[in-house]
Amino acid sequence: MENEVVSKNFIEQIIDKDLEDGCYDEICTRFPPEPNGYLHIGHAKSILLNYGLAKKYGGKFHLRFDDTNPTKEKTEFVQSIIEDVEWLGAKYDGEVLFASNYFDQMYEAAVKLIKKGKAYVCDLSADAIRQYRGTLKEPGKDSPYRNRSVEENLDLFERMKNGEFEDGSRVLRAKIDMASPNINMRDPVLYRVAHMTHHNTGDKWCIYPMYDFAHPIEDAIEGISHSICTLEFEDHRPLYDWVVRELEYPHPPKQIEFAKLYLQNVITGKRYIKKLVEENIVDGWDDPRLVSIAALRRRGFTPESIKMFMELVGVSKSNSSVDYAMLEYCIREDLKLKRSRVMAVLDPVKLIIDNYPEGQVEYMDVVNNQENEALGTRQVPFCRELYIEREDFMEEPPKKYFRLYPGNEVRLMNGYFVTCTDYKKDENGKVTEIHCTYDPETRSGSGFTGRKVKGTIHWVAAPYAVKAQVRLYENLVDEEKGVYNKEDGSLNLNPNSLTVLNECYLEPALAQAKGGDSFQFVRQGYFCADTKDSAPDHLVFNRIVSLKSSYKPGK
Numbered sequence: 001m002e003n004e005v006v007s008k009n010f011i012e013q014i015i016d017k018d019l020e021d022g023c024y025d026e027i028c029t030r031f032p033p034e035p036n037g038y039l040h041i042g043h044a045k046s047i048l049l050n051y052g053l054a055k056k057y058g059g060k061f062h063l064r065f066d067d068t069n070p071t072k073e074k075t076e077f078v079q080s081i082i083e084d085v086e087w088l089g090a091k092y093d094g095e096v097l098f099a100s101n102y103f104d105q106m107y108e109a110a111v112k113l114i115k116k117g118k119a120y121v122c123d124l125s126a127d128a129i130r131q132y133r134g135t136l137k138e139p140g141k142d143s144p145y146r147n148r149s150v151e152e153n154l155d156l157f158e159r160m161k162n163g164e165f166e167d168g169s170r171v172l173r174a175k176i177d178m179a180s181p182n183i184n185m186r187d188p189v190l191y192r193v194a195h196m197t198h199h200n201t202g203d204k205w206c207i208y209p210m211y212d213f214a215h216p217i218e219d220a221i222e223g224i225s226h227s228i229c230t231l232e233f234e235d236h237r238p239l240y241d242w243v244v245r246e247l248e249y250p251h252p253p254k255q256i257e258f259a260k261l262y263l264q265n266v267i268t269g270k271r272y273i274k275k276l277v278e279e280n281i282v283d284g285w286d287d288p289r290l291v292s293i294a295a296l297r298r299r300g301f302t303p304e305s306i307k308m309f310m311e312l313v314g315v316s317k318s319n320s321s322v323d324y325a326m327l328e329y330c331i332r333e334d335l336k337l338k339r340s341r342v343m344a345v346l347d348p349v350k351l352i353i354d355n356y357p358e359g360q361v362e363y364m365d366v367v368n369n370q371e372n373e374a375l376g377t378r379q380v381p382f383c384r385e386l387y388i389e390r391e392d393f394m395e396e397p398p399k400k401y402f403r404l405y406p407g408n409e410v411r412l413m414n415g416y417f418v419t420c421t422d423y424k425k426d427e428n429g430k431v432t433e434i435h436c437t438y439d440p441e442t443r444s445g446s447g448f449t450g451r452k453v454k455g456t457i458h459w460v461a462a463p464y465a466v467k468a469q470v471r472l473y474e475n476l477v478d479e480e481k482g483v484y485n486k487e488d489g490s491l492n493l494n495p496n497s498l499t500v501l502n503e504c505y506l507e508p509a510l511a512q513a514k515g516g517d518s519f520q521f522v523r524q525g526y527f528c529a530d531t532k533d534s535a536p537d538h539l540v541f542n543r544i545v546s547l548k549s550s551y552k553p554g555k
């Protein structure tokens with residue numbers, strides 16, 4: 001890239017200033033997922049941003065589960081989230097942390113606010129609280145319980161904790177300002193009664209803190225310097241600041257918001273994905289057509305490609321959505337020099353070289369990646385009967401078709417020049433075999449310069465090839481129609497999002513491929529052996545991405 005300027009994003013500028021002003025001794029960031037589902041590409045942005053900042057400033061990065069709401073959370077998600085964070089290469093400092101381990105400190109913090117006259121127990125019902133809150137245009141009204149004495153509040157709050165009251169009967173609220181133009185500041189609820197078993201603390205608690213109260217405390221306890229979250233929390237920032245100020249933390253964390261990552265025509269909503277999983281439209285949360293981190297990994301994306309993508313996208317203060325083609329560009333760029341380029345025939349037809357001795361086989365030395373010598377070479381068998389792609393032959397070619405047709409000569413990549421002499425068809429008119437002759441002078445690597453041909457096609461030796469299933473993917477949703485149906489909000493699914501090819505033939509070297517191994521199949525794209533379904537006697541490859549690109553960086 002010419003004229004590249006290394007400019008800092010707005011978060012880095014804030015951090016630089018804070019360090020200059022001596023606000024913090026060390027930078028500490030965190031990724032705070034709620035363990036209520038699988039992580040997706042949007043979360044990857046948050047993970048890499050937070051981890052990247054900690055690394056850049058020589059600070060720390062925490063992985064903390066925001067598990068303060070026992071209704072939605074499950075332990076099963078904790079493990080998958082840890083796995084995804086580690087796979088992305090975001091190294092968290094110390095142990096995995098849990099917000100629920102701070103419940104005692106949060107309770108103490110609430111008591112402190114009560115003692116300062118900054119919080120009170122309110123007996124209004126949830127509906128009444130809503131009515132008292134007012135609207136964007138009208139100020140709220142004070143709760144009749146707002147002026148309870150400190151002693152009464154302490155007593156009631158303790159009894160809330162001790163389980164004396166029913167769910168929803170009482171809450172603890174901050175005493176801020178019922179006339180604030182920011183509705184979040186109109187005496188927000190800090191604690192509620194909920195007799196529920198928590199995945200970590202069991203039945204110890206029957207009161208649980210609200211997100212806006214818990215989150216700043218979690219950050220402050222851990223010494224987080226910059227609490228980076230997404231834009232929808234911008235209006236909550238005054239409350240965040242209020243909590244850390246009133247609790248008198250010495251180096252209060254600072255909340256900074258950035259825009260969420262959205263991908264065009266891609267489903268990220270948990271509700272929709274859950275439905276697709278339950279209706280068996282996709283093969284689980286890691287179906288390669290989804291953009292959960294588990295799905296991207298299964299499809300064959302690398303952590304490096306996702307990092308590159310996040311760098312290209314950058315961080316911003318305004319919401320926008322990014323073209324999926326940009327993510328595809330990144331995986332192509334990442335794999336280009338790292339992976340071997342092998343021959344695989346996805347839609348096979350036999351090519352028989354009539355003048356090649358029957359039963360003979362020779363091994364061609366083939367460079368694994370012409371752009372990266374370090375990947376070495378391999379040997380590929382060549383013999384009389386090959387498979388080639390059906391689309392590389394035409395009985396009656398149009399103009400500018402340079403591949404095989406009767407009378408035409410092409411190069412077999414890493415092999416010889418062959419000239420088509422004949423072909424056979426079945427009763428339905430389908431071509432069943434193609435005949436040709438080869439010129440022994442033209443062996444690849446022999447330095448033959450006698451003449452040139454315009455077309456080069458790939459092939460595999462029929463008796464040596466390994467059979468595989470190959471899965472081709474397209475967008476899950478119909479891009480023309482957009483993700484959601486305008487009438488009923490359902491998904492506009494693309495009926496062709498998965499194509500399964502059951503009779504593909506690969507070079508014998510691929511028999512060794514293990515789940516997660518990826519390759520370039522020349523002229524086709526990048527493919528990855530499926531981690532769930534591929535086995536030595538039943539190879540299954542997922543197409544990560546084709547070779548053609550509609551995206552150019554900087555355009």
Ligand code: ATP
Nearest residue numbers: 032033034042043045046228229230259260261262
């Ligand atoms: P979703 O509803 O999409 O699962 P969430 O916000 O409920 O997302 P959390 O577990 O609460 O999921 O989020 C953990 C962190 O990831 C938060 O800091 C959140 O702001 C961030 N995050 C979530 N979605 C995105 C996104 N699309 N882009 C960037 N960051 C995101």
Ligand code: MG
Nearest residue numbers: 033034036066
């Ligand atoms: Mg959430």
